[in-house]
Amino acid sequence: MIIFRYLAREVLVTFSAVSAVLLVIIMSGRFIKYLAQAAQGLLDPGVLFMIMGFRLPGFLQLILPLGLFLGILLAYGRLYLESEMTVLAAAGMSRQRLLAYTLAPAVLVALLVAWLSLSLAPQGVTQVERILYSQDALTEFDTLVPGRFQELKTGSRVTYTESLSEDGRELGGVFISELRLSRSGNKERGISVLVAEKGRQEIRPDGSRYLILENGYRYDGKPGQADYRAIQYDRYGVLLPKPEVAGELNEREGVPTAQLLGSQNLRHQAELQWRLSLPLLVFVVTVLAVALARANPRQGRFLKLLPAILLYMIYLALLIAMRGQLDEGKLSAALGLWWVHALFLGIGLLLMYRESLWLKWMARRVAKEAARGQA
Structure with missing residues (x-):
């Protein structure tokens, strides 16, 4: 023993x-x-x-x-x-x-x-x-961290915010850079840059989510070219895609x-x-x-x-x-x-x-x- x-x-x-x-x-x-x-x-x-x-x-x-x-x-x-x-x-x-x-x-x-x-x-x-x-029900802004640039998995959008409320609904100092593609998805049409003083998430009755930006600018164009278009807006809505979690x-x-x-x-x-x-x-x-x-x-x-x-x-x-x-x-x-x-x-x-x-x-x-x- x-x-x-x-x-x-x-x-x-x-x-x-x-x-x-x-x-x-x-x-x-x-x-x-x-x-x-x-x-x-x-x-x-x-x-x-x-x-x-x-x-x-x-x-x-x-x-x-x-x-x-x-x-x-x-x-x-x-x-x-x-x-x-x-x-x-x-x-x-x-x-x-x-x-x-x-x-x-x-x-x-x-x-x-x-x-x-x-x-x-x-x-x-x-x-x-x-x-x-x-x-799957989360958008990129539900997981956003203030003070850090966040890129979507597809690499088509980069988002940044200076401040974020505790409930994640109110944003301050918003910057969004999005790559615009052709309808076929295989050709770049340029980039769109959005800047705004503040923003908030809004849920529509059909379940879709939008980011409502206030007091900002939108810039559209192609890098390396001087034909950028600048638009000033008081209120602008951005549809938020749902990120896919790889099972x-x-x-x-x-x-x-x-x-x-x-x-x-x-x-x-x-x-x-x-x-x-x-x-x-x-x-x-x-x-x-x-x-x-x-x-x-x-x-x-x-x-x-x-x-x-x-x-x-x-x-x-x-x-x-x-x-x-x-x-x-x-x-x-x-x-x-x-x-x-x-x-x-x-x-x-x-x-x-x-x-x-x-x-x-x-x-x-x-x-x-x-x-x-x-x-």
């Missing part, structure tokens, strides 16, 4: 550290992407942390299996390097018992991943979709697991198998990690780390590829993703018992040679 607690603690501590680092890296990259959308006016900055919070289960369901895989490799690699595994083997610790001890913390991780993939992640995706859809989420990812059960839809079956594959992935990578963690002290701790990561990437890439094949109906649902798990489980068992299999093969060969010699 003491050895079991020691090994479990080593695995869980290393697993937690590795998972935390991976989570920070992945969430930082995703947060930068959302931050860029907010800077373009496609998202309200106030919802960034809500989106990241709802996306957290989706990140964790993929990070935790990799974190456990690397955690076992690093923890057991250190034990092999410091000859602790040699001492344990001399005391009667077999590879089967080591695997059994390692599967205990793996069960906890698998249960957590199952909870995330089957319940929390779909709920989080649903909430993120609601937030993104709510952003990154698949609709089926938000479907509750209970709705996927028994569904004859191929996409739903593929999604269900994917969700069930993630907890199963934990057990398979545990077998692979225990087999690959064995290292010679002369080889160093990190010699097998790169090949192990490549093997994991091939495993995950093959699962994703087969998921796509199942989506398109090119793969039988009965075969599905299960054969991929069986393949890599077989690889893990082969790597774990390769030495004993080799010794048995050599013993049989020697026995045959001896029998021939006696004959």
Whole structure:
């Protein structure tokens, strides 16, 4: 029991550290992407942390299996390097018992991943979709920040305001530069520049929104030419287009697991198998990690780390590829993703018992040679 607690603690501590680092890296990259959308006016900055919070289960369901895989490799690699595994083997610790001890913390991780993939992640995706859809009702001025030039995603308009009221309706010191295109949209006709002392948003009965500018000027022309037209106005209306938020989420990812059960839809079956594959992935990578963690002290701790990561990437890439094949109906649902798990489980068992299999093969060969010699 003491050895079991020691090994479990080593695995869980290393697993937690590795998972935390991976989570920070992945969430930082995703947060930068959302931050860029907010800077373009496609998202309200106030919802960034809500989106990241709802996306957290989706990140964790993929990070935790990799974190456990690397955690076992690093923890057991250190034990092999410091000859602790040699001492344990001399005391009667077999590879089967080591695997059994390692599967205990793996069960906890698998249960957590199952909870995330089957319940929390779909709920989080649903909430993120609601937030993104709510952003479709925003105009560029709903996400405008005073004192900063803001460009639409299409690059056709740049907007600036010196001041902005708390409700975002009243603007002061407005500057708008808009690129005028031909009706076909492939030829520039020039630019229009609007400046005004103040402006406000106005919603019409049909739902369209206008920016009403007061006491300003409009300049029309082409850069490099001197035939600009200047118009002074007391009141001027500008139609506000709705920014488009690029959807990154698949609709089926938000479907509750209970709705996927028994569904004859191929996409739903593929999604269900994917969700069930993630907890199963934990057990398979545990077998692979225990087999690959064995290292010679002369080889160093990190010699097998790169090949192990490549093997994991091939495993995950093959699962994703087969998921796509199942989506398109090119793969039988009965075969599905299960054969991929069986393949890599077989690889893990082969790597774990390769030495004993080799010794048995050599013993049989020697026995045959001896029998021939006696004959």
